[in-house]
Amino acid sequence: MFDRFDIFFVQQLINGFSVGLVYALVAIGFTLIFGVLNVVNFAHGEIYMIGAYAGLLAIVFLAPPWVALILLVLAAGIAAGVALERAAFKPFRRFRDEASLKSKAMRESTLLSSLAISIVVRESVEKIFGADMQAIPRAYADAMQDPIVLGELAVASGQIAILAAALVMFATLQWILKRTDIGLSIRAVAANPLGAQYVGVNVDRTVIATFAIGSGMGAVAGILIGLYQGTIFPAMGFAPGVKAFVAMVMGGLNSIPGAVICAIVLGLAEAVATEFFGQGWADLVAYVFLVLTLVFFPTGLFGAGRERV
């Protein structure tokens, strides 16, 4: 059916697809926060890294079962997200001088503060754990490497886990946004923060909830990918963070489905580029996509698809 090269290429595409899912996992939380607040949360990559380190600590000291591990990481991510919101975003809501700024100040003054926080967090983790790669204990990491053979192709169980996690997160988020009260508040704040405030939505609480949800998902993505790759390090958040960002821009800034699709496209494109030009040059793909998108498709690849959140 396939000759050797084709098989290899399809295998590469499958790997690219799972890398794309990794980006998608990060992009979901990132896009949620952007979509609601219109802020670029530069510290999202650090939340992802915190998730991985929280998972490592839990494994080393508690060796919990899988479900407990995920829940612990989720809790750590939520805590980190809320702390981040309090430290880097909340203080700037005091720079409002009139009613019209109530919503704006919240979403508009925090690029630099989240950037600064991300540096502080990353460097602090580096001070505590060292800059080097930390290996995840084999007992957990190996579970992600069981090969599942499909004819001539093989996927690792971790790739399946990441696919499942992406589907679950995506569905959960849609459920939260469309079916719950807090989701309704989130969508209201995303559409019109001031209006939401007027009809009685607690904007402050909604913002915290958004950060909690987005960061929880970011942290779970961190531990899953840490487990799958077997090692974690303090700067691990940067590359997926940037790529999630690229996916978000390509997807049209505040469309979560758009970001997910573009993340996968990005993963596939990187796999193809790696195939033809090598690993190093493949890093260029994301940036080329970013700049081309900004210059030629400023509303994202899906045109005027302006659906929010």
Next chain:
Amino acid sequence: MALLEIDRVTRRFGGLVAVDDVSGAIAEGELVGLIGPNGAGKTTLFNVICGFTPPSSGEVRFAGEPITGLRPWRICRRGIGRTFQNLRLFPNMTVFDNVSVGAVGRLGIGPFESLLRTRAARDRAADVSARTWQALERTGLAPYAHLLAADLPYGRRKYLEIARALATGPRLLVLDEPAAGLNETETAELARFIRTLHAEGLTILLVEHDMSLVMGICQRVMVLASGRKIADAPPSVVQQDPLVLEAYLGTEEVA
């Protein structure tokens, strides 16, 4: 010859026709009003003239030459100065610096001459400064020159907008709702000021909501309703026009 000619300009936004086949002309030395109920397409027509929005079809000519599709700064350099409806000053700059931007917009300036401070550069700087002071004197802002624009009293900010537009040395001054947010006394003062500018030989197009201002000072009034021009006549005639009355009925009163 007409200074500004609007030739069958149409502007669509998706399915909405904001400006529908509007023609008109302004002769050198005229003071013309452009009025219409909310959503009549005044602002869109304004943006088409100033190059902020390209027309879907039709042409705008200034001093006989087409200016359709030119960038705003080129249109400004051709001689159309504008103000903004919701004051768009440069808040962290002084009043003088605000106005000097208009003067530089007219005269142009390059980085290297500023860098090397050549004789030509110093001459040009002197020109800019003279032009700026002239515009400040004309609008009575000279005493405020060193204040930050953000610290200027509200009523004066309108004059700063006008001073900045005057510094660009316009042949046609287009004012976008200058009376918005002013009380009656202030509006009357503004009306006198606009009349003075006109008496000094400036051609003015006044896009306005405030009927008393337009009817009081304009020689001719164009009326837009639902994107179409429904009247183009002296104020006394427009006030009697049944079409205009109908367009305003229930929305506003014709003064």
Next chain:
Amino acid sequence: MRGVLAPLAVFAVLFGVLPAGLSAAGSGYLFRLADVTLIFCILSLSMQLITGVAGLLTLGHAAFYGIGAYTAAILSTRLGFDAGLTIPASGLVSALFGVLIALPTMRLVSIYFAVATLGLGEMIYVTLLNWVSFTRGPLGIGDIPPLRPFGFDLSSPLGTYLLIAALAALALLVVHRVAHSYYGNTLRALREDDQCADAMGLPVVRLKIETFAIATFLAGIAGALWAHTTGYVNPADFRFAESILILAMVVVGGLGSIPGAIVGAALLILLPEALRAIGRVRILAVGLIMFLCILFLPKGLFGEVTALDLVRRQFGAAWRGSPTDRPLGWR
């Protein structure tokens, strides 16, 4: 008169007090520290022109610094050019890249521009890292000769210092003259409201490209000085973190303020250096100082605009419902 006193004071400190003090201390380390501080002064001044004066938030400035450094490294090691040629050449090559990059991106509004510069900066880094045949990739380029412009041997600590100080003074003069002129006023107008500046007859895109060219030229010169004084360049020195370091200098010193850029650079180079006793905390300190500064000193130490104002306007512009039907992010 302030117009004479300030330059005199700068001159006296740069060429009198500092070199005398450093020579008296006789410490190569202190000379090196002064050199690095001055190189970063050039970088922060150049970024001040783009970000503080013209209001374009750039997250990729280190890339131009890197292009300058690699130009000097390659020209001097492969072609044997001396510093008298490599320094201006680095500035020109960097400015050329600056203009090439500015052409497509200058039409992007603010936050999109910031993101595009981040992307372009990383593209340049990835290229430096992977084009092994040209840049030697992660190995970096070593054995870059010290400063001997046109046969004058300035490779002694004092000579090197004096050349760097002279170029920093020149950069200061350039940025000062550009910023404090009617031309500078037009750049401030872009920062405040570029759409309105357009309506006042200013060729917005051209002004932005010119500013970018001047600033990237200066960044390229800083890169060449770094290459010649360090003797070794490596892609990792010109990454995103370095761009953020330069940005932090400008933010801490105060956007739009020239003394701010200098004090910011000195603070963020010297303070972490003073804290070396408690370990490698440079980047941590940078992040912390930047955060505290944004929180408690929104105008920086000397700024004319608050950092938040800038960002707010950036976002405001990006998200303001455009009156035209041009696509989001364009103007």
